[in-house]
Amino acid sequence: MIYKEPLVKGIGGQIVYVEFCDEISLECNKLVHLMYYSLSERNIMGVLELIPAYSSLTIIYDPRLITYRRLIEEVKNIWSESKAIDINRLIKPRLIEIPVVYGGGFGPDMPFVVKYSGLTEDEVIKIHSSRIYTCYMLGFTPGFVYLGDVDPRIAVPRLSTPRLKIPPGSVGIAGKQTGFYGVESPGGWRLIGRTPLMVFDPRRDPPSIIRPGDKVKFKPISIEEYYEIRKLVEKGEYEVRIEVYSQ
Amino acid sequence: MSTPVFSIERPGMFTTVQDLGRYGYRHYGVPVSGALDKLSMVYANVLVGNKPNEAVLEVIGGGFKAKVLTDTIVAVTGAEAPILLNGSEVRSWTPIRVSKGDVIEIGLAVKGFIIYIGVFGGIDVPLIMDSGSTYTRARFGGLDGRTLKVGDIIHTKKPSRSVNEQWSIIEDLVVPKDIMPYMPGIGDIVEIRVTRGQHEELFTEESYKTFYSSTYIVTPQSDRMGYRLDGPAIKLAKELKGGRVISLATPIGSIQIPPDGKPIILLPDCQTTGGYAIIATVIPPDVDKVAQCKPGVKLKFKEISVSEAEEETKKYLNLLENPPLEKLLEEEEYLYLYAG
Numbered sequence: 001m002i003y004k005e006p007l008v009k010g011i012g013g014q015i016v017y018v019e020f021c022d023e024i025s026l027e028c029n030k031l032v033h034l035m036y037y038s039l040s041e042r043n044i045m046g047v048l049e050l051i052p053a054y055s056s057l058t059i060i061y062d063p064r065l066i067t068y069r070r071l072i073e074e075v076k077n078i079w080s081e082s083k084a085i086d087i088n089r090l091i092k093p094r095l096i097e098i099p100v101v102y103g104g105g106f107g108p109d110m111p112f113v114v115k116y117s118g119l120t121e122d123e124v125i126k127i128h129s130s131r132i133y134t135c136y137m138l139g140f141t142p143g144f145v146y147l148g149d150v151d152p153r154i155a156v157p158r159l160s161t162p163r164l165k166i167p168p169g170s171v172g173i174a175g176k177q178t179g180f181y182g183v184e185s186p187g188g189w190r191l192i193g194r195t196p197l198m199v200f201d202p203r204r205d206p207p208s209i210i211r212p213g214d215k216v217k218f219k220p221i222s223i224e225e226y227y228e229i230r231k232l233v234e235k236g237e238y239e240v241r242i243e244v245y246s247q
Numbered sequence: 248m249s250t251p252v253f254s255i256e257r258p259g260m261f262t263t264v265q266d267l268g269r270y271g272y273r274h275y276g277v278p279v280s281g282a283l284d285k286l287s288m289v290y291a292n293v294l295v296g297n298k299p300n301e302a303v304l305e306v307i308g309g310g311f312k313a314k315v316l317t318d319t320i321v322a323v324t325g326a327e328a329p330i331l332l333n334g335s336e337v338r339s340w341t342p343i344r345v346s347k348g349d350v351i352e353i354g355l356a357v358k359g360f361i362i363y364i365g366v367f368g369g370i371d372v373p374l375i376m377d378s379g380s381t382y383t384r385a386r387f388g389g390l391d392g393r394t395l396k397v398g399d400i401i402h403t404k405k406p407s408r409s410v411n412e413q414w415s416i417i418e419d420l421v422v423p424k425d426i427m428p429y430m431p432g433i434g435d436i437v438e439i440r441v442t443r444g445q446h447e448e449l450f451t452e453e454s455y456k457t458f459y460s461s462t463y464i465v466t467p468q469s470d471r472m473g474y475r476l477d478g479p480a481i482k483l484a485k486e487l488k489g490g491r492v493i494s495l496a497t498p499i500g501s502i503q504i505p506p507d508g509k510p511i512i513l514l515p516d517c518q519t520t521g522g523y524a525i526i527a528t529v530i531p532p533d534v535d536k537v538a539q540c541k542p543g544v545k546l547k548f549k550e551i552s553v554s555e556a557e558e559e560t561k562k563y564l565n566l567l568e569n570p571p572l573e574k575l576l577e578e579e580e581y582l583y584l585y586a587g
Contacts, residue, residue: 009445012528013556015498017445024493036274051273051496053520056445058496060273063557064564138276139494139520142385182276183385200275202375202387208275 002028006035008075010068014048016059018075024054024176026149029136030087032057033213037090038078047071052212053137054146088246095132095215097241098180100171101226102128102193109159109190113173116156127151128192129218132245133178135210143168143182143200143208147216150176162188169195171218182208193218196230197240215245249371249402250317255395256350257312261471264370264389264401265305267567269378273519279499280380280388281515283307283471283538284361286428286563287325289570291365294322294342296417299570301369302379302389304401306353306362307471308541315349318410319403320367320417326359326539327430340427341575342417344410359430360541367413368406382516383471419575426571428535436462436545439533442556444501444525446492451484458526459548463510467542471516473503474537476546480508481526491522500529502548512537530556532563 002021009017018035021028036052039059046065051058061071102125103110114121133147150173158174164186166172171180172189181187182200195218199209210216221229232238265288268281282288282305289299304311309328323330323339330337331352337343345351353362372379372389381389390399406413431437443455450458463478481504490506497503501513503523512529513521514537527548529537540546551559 009447010442010553010557011444012442012498012500013530013553013560015528017495019445019495022493049271049273051498051519053493053495055493056495058498060498062564064561067557068553137494137520138274139496140276140518142275142277142382142387144276185384202277202385205376206275207272207277207376212274 002031006075006079008072010072014061014063016061016068016071016075017056018059019056021055024136024148026134028055029134031082033091034082034085034087035075035078036212038085039074041090042074044074053139091213093213093215093245095217095243095245096210098195098197098199098216098218099221099225099229100129100193100195100218101223102220104223106194106226107171107192110192112190113154113156113192117154119153124154124192125220127154128178129220133216135212135214135216137212138208138210141181141183141185142202145179145182145199145208145210145216146177147179148177150178152176156190158188158190162186166191167194169197169199171195196226196233197238198233209240248405250368250405251400252315252317252319252366252403253313253401254316255313255397255399255401257310258395258397258399259306259308259310261307262311262395263305263381263383264302264372264379265381266302266379267300268380268515269376269388272376273496276519277376278382278517278519279515280382281378282363283514284325284363284428284535285567286532286535286570287361288363289567290340290422291322291324291363292369293570293572294324294340294417294420294422295320295365295367296413297365297367297369299567301365302372303366303370304364304395306364308360309353309355309362311353311362311364313351315345315347315351316400318346320410320414321345321351322365323353323362324365325362326356328356328362329354340422342414342420344414344418356541358432359539361538366403367410368403371402371404384516420572421575423571423573426566428539431540431544433543436547437536437540439537439546439548440530440551440556440559441502441527441548442530442551442553444527445495446524446526449483449485449487449492449524450481450526454481454484454526457481459550462545462547464545465540465542469542471514473511473513473517474540476510476512478509481510482508483524487524492524494520494522497521497525498528500531500534501525502527502529514538531560
């Protein structure tokens with residue numbers, strides 16, 4: 001349920017928490033991004049960091065420069081104007097193409113997805129790569145991208161016992177979420193493929209290819225293409241395909 | 248030009264390079280990292296004449312030994328532990344002049360848990376997202392993104408003036424008594440100030456009563472991500488699906504209640520987002536205090552208002568930006584001054 005008014009509270013001396021709903025939905029997440037990008041654009045003195053999540057936005061501020069009461073007012077002002085905000089101008093969403101090798105050694109859970117869904121591998125690939133996904137948020141580990149929503153036919157449950165080591169670039173599904181791992185980490189998502197792109201690189205600015213609110217499309221590639229792209233990526237010569245996207 | 252300053256002979260159980268942390272990247276899932284006890288960390292810098300935010304060594308629990316490779320100035324702050332320079336005890340929280348060939352050794356932490364070693368010029372590591380802090384889980388920052396090991400050579404940046412000059416400026420500096428942080432030992436109960444957290448509505452007043460009236464003990468299942476506590480379990484007002492809330496940002500200091508009801512206090516290496524309900528949040532100056540509680544030390548939570556939390560945070564941020572120092576006065580001078 002999306003709240004009539006967002007729940008806003010000051011916490012701990014330098015945090016303001018804004019919650020818009022109690023569900024995971026693209027509709028509610030859009031409100032999070034609306035607030036996130038509106039606040040970023042306003043460049044309010046004393047706002048140090050904005051951290052969007054599925055249904056909430058967390059503001060970190062310097063109490064020497066602004067108080068939580070003042071920030072709550074700012075949030076409420078933006079909320080009251082939000083209906084008039086042009087989301088395309090504000091978020092400037094981008095559509096980013098992520099090449100992926102599906103199945104085989106790069107997607108060890110593909111047989112499970114095939115079995116669970118009753119579809120063929122080709123059908124699973126087609127369904128997964130034909131949607132334009134929205135980046136709900138990044139979190140959990142550096143550069144981990146949460147995308148949604150997955151076609152219900154391939155919305156498989158996560159592993160009951162997480163894997164200890166998942167290579168960066170691995171693409172997985174967990175319920176109605178899909179996404180990829182930015183760094184090597186443990187994780188319980190069902191892995192269906194891997195991208196040769198360095199989706200997260202701590203030495204790059206910004207470190208992540210994807211921003212919250214971006215649109216993402218997966219492009220199936222062959223293993224040969226994977227290694228060709230990987231070579232270019234390593235030489236810093238691969239250009240990620242990014243288009244302007246209007247919603 | 249960087250100068251080799253230490254050859255590590257015994258790194259300790261978890262020693263990393265840290266500064267105040269990596270800010271502005273949490274929306275990309277990048278944790279803040281940085282020193283667990285920031286006040287002690289900035290003093291390790293200013294006591295050798297550095298700016299507060301230079302990279303230092305963070306030694307968890309102590310047990311450190313290194314050979315000094317150049318004439319320089321160091322300062323050891325944080326937990327109370329024996330510090331030996333060529334086998335003779337030297338003082339913490341004050342500049343120490345060391346020479347090439349010296350051996351500096353830090354014993355196990357007696358009171359407190361985290362020790363900082365600041366070096367004149369600051370430790371030289373590449374900046375990753377504007378910070379020298381180590382985040383071992385994703386292997387970046389600090390020294391190759393890892394803890395120190397035997398044989399590592401630590402470098403410092405080239406200082407702005409000579410060691411002699413620097414020493415003459417800082418040799419008699421000490422930390423004002425009223426600012427010196429208290430280092431807790433086993434048997435202590437440390438009061439930690441909090442405000443209510445993001446999920447206040449998910450807890451009953453009864454749960455809050457339990458939370459504020461009980462003491463919680465720091466368990467050994469604690470690390471730079473968070474300290475797990477043991478004590479009376481906190482119940483949620485209603486059962487959550489899978490014991491979790493919708494993932495939200497989890498700032499440092501957040502106190503999460505996992506399904507077993509035992510609180511976890513999040514520290515600088517914590518994940519940027521998480522799905523456990525947050526009952527309360529430790530105010531920034533008291534995160535330092537939590538960090539210094541080694542396993543076995545007890546905590547008690549005290550609720551303050553958000554405005555009070557802001558006041559305390561303001562003072563604390565000023566302190567970190569500009570940690571005051573005073574001159575150590577000779578006893579006679581001291582008596583003269585204070586006898587009127």
